[in-house]
Amino acid sequence: MSASKEHPRITAVRTFLVAPDPKKSEEEKPGHWLYYQEIANPMSKYPKYKDNRDSWGVDVLKHFCVEIEASDGTRGFAIGHGGFVGCFLTEEHFKRFLIDADPRDTNLIWDQMYRGSQHYGRRGITMMIVSVIDLALWDLLGKIRGEPVYKMIGGQTKDYLTAYCTGPNPDVAREQGFWGGKVPLPYSPSEPDSLQKNYDVLTAHRKKAGPGFPIMVDCYMSLNIQYAIKLISKCADLHIEWWEEVLSPDDTGGYVRLKQAFPQVRWATGEHEYTRYGYRHLIEGRLLDVLQPDVMWCGGLTELMRIAVHAAAYDIDIVPHGNSHYTVHFCMSQPNSPLIEYVAYSPDGRSVGPVHGDFFLKEPLPTDGIVKPSEFDKPGFGLELSPHVKLLPARDLLKPYHDIFGAWGDRD
Incomplete structure (x- = not known):
C-alpha cells in the first residue's frame, strides 16, 4: 500500500489592521440611523453619552484581520473585532497554538487557545480574537478541501435562508x-x-407595517425587571414577535422572573454572551425562546456549533446576531436556525448592505428577503478582498515592542 500524501500543515499566521480610506473617513457616518438615532442602551442613564453611539466608544477597537497559511500555499482569511489588541494577542500569544498544527484539528486548536488564555480573559475581547482566528482556520480548511464551509459542518438543511431586517422602518x-x-x-x-x-413609537411601527408582520424589539441591555414588566404589559396589543436583550447579559436571574411573569412572550438574548459555558444557564433554564450568539464574538464557528447542539436538545431556535458572511454558512447548516438577521446598513435605514461595506468584492445579500446557497457556494467562506483595500501588517506595527521586549519565535 502506498503512503498517503501528507496533509498541509500551518506554516504562518499573520495579522493586519485595515487602513482607513481617506475618501470615506467621515462622509458615511453623519446621519446614519444606527449611530445617530436615539436608541436605548446601557449608557442611556448618563446624559453625556446617551445620544450618540460613538460617544461611549462602542466601536473604539475597530477591526483586525487574520491570515493563516498552510504548507501547500493555501491561505485562509477572516476579519473581526479587536483592532491592535487583536493583532498583539494573536501574534504574541495565540500563534503558538497554530504553527505546525494540522488545520483539520479545529477542536484541538480551539481548546488550546481557550485554556491558554484563561488567566487574562474567557469572554469579551479575548474571545472575539479567538473567534477571528477560528474563522480564518475554517476558511483555510474549506479552501484546502475545495468545499464551502457549510458543506463541511453539516451541509444544506434548507433551500434558502429566510431573512429579517433590523432597521428603523419595518x-x-x-x-x-x-x-x-x-x-x-x-x-x-x-x-x-x-x-x-x-x-x-412601537404603535406607529405597528400601524405602518400592518397586521400580521412580525415586529421584534431590541432593548439593547437598557431595561430593568420592573420597567420591562410595565412595558411588555402596555404593549400587549402590538403583538411583538420577540423582546430582545431586555436586561444586562449578567442578569440571568432577571430572565427567570420575566419568563415567570410572561410565559407566553418570546424572549431573545445572547448577543453579548461567550462560549458554551456562558450559554449553558440560559439554555438549561429554558429562560429564552431565541438564542442569539454572534459567530464573530462567541468563540467562532467551532464554538457556535457546540452552542447550537446544546440548544437543539431544548428545542431552542438559534438566530445569530448580525449579518456576517460567516453567519450564512452556519444558518444554512443548522436545522434549528430558521432565520438570519440583516441590518439596514444605509444612512436612512431603508436598504441593507454588506456588513463590511466594500471590503470584500461580494458578500451574500438577500433578494426579496431570502439568500440562496448559490450566493456563497465557493470554497471556504467564498469571499475575495477588494483590490482597493489596504491592509497594514501588524508585524510592522509591533516592531517597537519587539525591539524592547523581544518577540515570541519568528517562525514564519
Missing part, C-alpha cells in the same frame, strides 16, 4: 420581502415619560 422591510422587521427601543427607563413614548 414597513419598508415588509415591502422588500423580509420575513419581519426588528426595531430599536428609543427610550430608556431613566428618561421622562419613556414608557408612554416607547409605546407610541
